[in-house]
Amino acid sequence: MLEIKDLHAGFEGxxxxxxxxxxxxxxxxxxxxxxxxxxxxxxxxxxxxHPSYEVFSGEVIxxxxxxxxxxxxxxSLAGVFMGFQYPVEIPGVNNAEFLRMAxxxxxxxxxKDELDPLDFDDILxxxxxxxxxxxxxxxxxxxxxxxxxxxxxxEILQMAILKPALSVLDxxxxxxDIDALRVVAxxxxxxxxxxxxxxxITHYQRLLDYIKPDFVHVLSHGKIIKSGGKELAHELEAxxxxxxxxxx
Amino acid sequence: MESKDNSVSExxxxxxxxxxxxxxxxxxxxxxxxxxxxxxxxxxxxEPEFMLNFRLKAYEKWLTMKEPVWPNVQYPPIDFQNISYYxxxxxxxxxxSLDEVDPEILNTFEKLGIPLEEQKKLANVAVDAxxxxxxxxTTHKKKLMEVGIIFCPISxxxxxxxxxxxxxxxxxxxxxxxxxxxxxSAVFTDGSFVYIPPDTISPxxxxxxxxxxxxxxxxxxxxxxxxAENSYVSYLEGCxxxxxxxxxxHAAVVELVTLDNAEIKYSTVQNWYAGDxxxxxxxxxxxxxxxxxxxxxxxxxxxxxxxxGSAITWKYPSCILQGDGSVGExxxxxxxxxxxxxxxxxxxxHIGKNTRSSxxxxxxxxxxxxxxxxxxxxxxxxxxxxxxxxxCDSMLVGDQSSAHTFPYIETGNSSLQIEHxxxxxKISEEQLFYFEQRGISRENAIATIINGFxxxxxxxxxxxxxVEAQKLLTLKxxxxxx
Ligand SMILES: Nc1ncnc2c1ncn2[C@@H]1O[C@H](COP(=O)(O)OP(=O)(O)OP(=O)(O)O)[C@@H](O)[C@H]1O
Ligand SMILES: [Mg+2]
Numbered sequence: 001m002l003e004i005k006d007l008h009a010g011f012e013g014x015x016x017x018x019x020x021x022x023x024x025x026x027x028x029x030x031x032x033x034x035x036x037x038x039x040x041x042x043x044x045x046x047x048x049x050h051p052s053y054e055v056f057s058g059e060v061i062x063x064x065x066x067x068x069x070x071x072x073x074x075x076s077l078a079g080v081f082m083g084f085q086y087p088v089e090i091p092g093v094n095n096a097e098f099l100r101m102a103x104x105x106x107x108x109x110x111x112k113d114e115l116d117p118l119d120f121d122d123i124l125x126x127x128x129x130x131x132x133x134x135x136x137x138x139x140x141x142x143x144x145x146x147x148x149x150x151x152x153x154x155e156i157l158q159m160a161i162l163k164p165a166l167s168v169l170d171x172x173x174x175x176x177d178i179d180a181l182r183v184v185a186x187x188x189x190x191x192x193x194x195x196x197x198x199x200x201i202t203h204y205q206r207l208l209d210y211i212k213p214d215f216v217h218v219l220s221h222g223k224i225i226k227s228g229g230k231e232l233a234h235e236l237e238a239x240x241x242x243x244x245x246x247x248x
Numbered sequence: 249m250e251s252k253d254n255s256v257s258e259x260x261x262x263x264x265x266x267x268x269x270x271x272x273x274x275x276x277x278x279x280x281x282x283x284x285x286x287x288x289x290x291x292x293x294x295e296p297e298f299m300l301n302f303r304l305k306a307y308e309k310w311l312t313m314k315e316p317v318w319p320n321v322q323y324p325p326i327d328f329q330n331i332s333y334y335x336x337x338x339x340x341x342x343x344x345s346l347d348e349v350d351p352e353i354l355n356t357f358e359k360l361g362i363p364l365e366e367q368k369k370l371a372n373v374a375v376d377a378x379x380x381x382x383x384x385x386t387t388h389k390k391k392l393m394e395v396g397i398i399f400c401p402i403s404x405x406x407x408x409x410x411x412x413x414x415x416x417x418x419x420x421x422x423x424x425x426x427x428x429x430x431x432x433s434a435v436f437t438d439g440s441f442v443y444i445p446p447d448t449i450s451p452x453x454x455x456x457x458x459x460x461x462x463x464x465x466x467x468x469x470x471x472x473x474x475x476a477e478n479s480y481v482s483y484l485e486g487c488x489x490x491x492x493x494x495x496x497x498h499a500a501v502v503e504l505v506t507l508d509n510a511e512i513k514y515s516t517v518q519n520w521y522a523g524d525x526x527x528x529x530x531x532x533x534x535x536x537x538x539x540x541x542x543x544x545x546x547x548x549x550x551x552x553x554x555x556x557g558s559a560i561t562w563k564y565p566s567c568i569l570q571g572d573g574s575v576g577e578x579x580x581x582x583x584x585x586x587x588x589x590x591x592x593x594x595x596x597x598h599i600g601k602n603t604r605s606s607x608x609x610x611x612x613x614x615x616x617x618x619x620x621x622x623x624x625x626x627x628x629x630x631x632x633x634x635x636x637x638x639x640c641d642s643m644l645v646g647d648q649s650s651a652h653t654f655p656y657i658e659t660g661n662s663s664l665q666i667e668h669x670x671x672x673x674k675i676s677e678e679q680l681f682y683f684e685q686r687g688i689s690r691e692n693a694i695a696t697i698i699n700g701f702x703x704x705x706x707x708x709x710x711x712x713x714x715v716e717a718q719k720l721l722t723l724k725x726x727x728x729x730x
Binding site: 048049050051052071072073075076077081082084087088090091092093094097098101102105106109141158162 | 673676677678679681682683684685686687688689690692696697699700701703
């Protein structure tokens, strides 16, 4: 489903990703771990088409298409979702309305009719129940004044509503309390199936106890320095990154 | 990042779609202004004596006055002798019905989205359409007349209801109030007159559309609305002009009067041609004096404006809160882009006891434009327990625009309660990316953020107007980026 080949990328001429290759199949969950500043969020932004970042060389093939040729909007419509590490606040824009716009953009793209607020509310309500979110998050403005954890939940709510084929969740676990983490992880697990794939960027083993990854990759200084199975995360938790960078 | 910021502002540009000129023969005075011209206008309109004297007095005053220099706008000096002060679409006789209006003019209004014919039938808005200086069609007159409401061109009112005009005209905006008001008082050619008799709720919204068609004519319309005891009216005003390289002057005066327990809600969507977005050439100079007087107790005047056009806007819809317990409101959205300059705001003059005012101003500036809010809250000695709430928000789009706020408070009374809130924000690239990442286009994202920003003002507008205002802002965003 996703094939990243020798990707060199960064921003303003600075190379941050220094040759990343990664292959992801449908139904798989890949965890990406690595020290602060190693380029994890940069990879997520490159995949989702953030305009401030540039690709110097390499390829990204998604469902047979050159992903890098698509605009951010088209990537989203093609099923690529990013859960932001730091979701931005959108004052003045009602959260439920924002979600409906995003949902309708997909419907229109598929040649279907848009949903009115009432019909959309049925879908929204179901997903909010799934994530144990209170109704007030419909009425509030999108992320505006949300706590760190509330913002992260709101990201997963969007994911639940948009049902993307490929989700890149950038440190969704950071900021969530213990109960919220469980609820969100359960929510994500319910969305997982053999037709979609998940990239989980995280610092903590704890998330991976709930959402079991098929692969774990360690990113350091813009390169994947180690890949392995779920047990790699345990080793990292126990020993930190030093043993990897020094033994390599 | 920077180049992207520019593209945000590019998205705000769009070609002005009302920039066409209508081909009708018109009867236009030679350029220039002197006493003879003032007399000629009055004569052309067959006005009563008092009106001529009013004009002459204003003209005298005007001669002694200077253009204001305090607004935060810049423009080359206007040559007042290079403007024609009267232009009338040529027509043989007085019109009895819409069918006799030059079809070209009706087409124009139709292009502007105001099908008079349809409105005449469809019914919830009565329209007075002012083309250059002359009112060409007023709809729904009969229906309004049945409940005693007078709605007609002011030139007609001067002949049919001279005593009402004489009693109220110039009582809110005196002839010598300011340079442009004096000029208007001397040379105004038409505009609308509305009188709501006591105990009457207007059965429909009343509306005027202004259109400047001829190059190098000024438009000086005059509006007078009187709302008698326990009555209510909602009045809408819309404006457009064709696209010329030269600047055109629009110096209107609007006066509102409310008697005891009466309420006037006055809404404007202004979209005059703003000049070339690249060079700043051409466009309307919109120098307008709008003021309402809450003369009666517990009366209310509410101004709502959506200002999206004009090369220069200089406009402060104000309220004189004279009656005890009267209420003044000002809700404003001012969008500037290209090289537009706007200096707009309000004045709330508290005179009566327990008077209240609220001001909500939303300024959006993009490109090279400059957007200033200027507001004055003045509380007199007699105005005990006056209250004011002011909220002033600015939104910047791109790095080259500017926003300024000039709030003034003058109080002669210690019992004033005042609350002031202000904010400045920016549409950030991160916000737009967030929308795009969710599959929402950049244009939609900008429109949504801006509509959200303006929500508190839009919800004050009558339904149809709110939709129009939203469309207008979105339209300004239409020429999108890739
Ligand atoms: N927009 C930006 N402006 C300036 N520097 C940036 C920007 N984006 C990324 N960087 C730099 O690129 C490097 C990689 O950043 P990135 O956000 O990808 O790290 P990360 O692996 O996600 O780190 P963390 O675990 O702390 O989230 C860092 O040195 C960071 O400072
Ligand atoms: Mg990160």
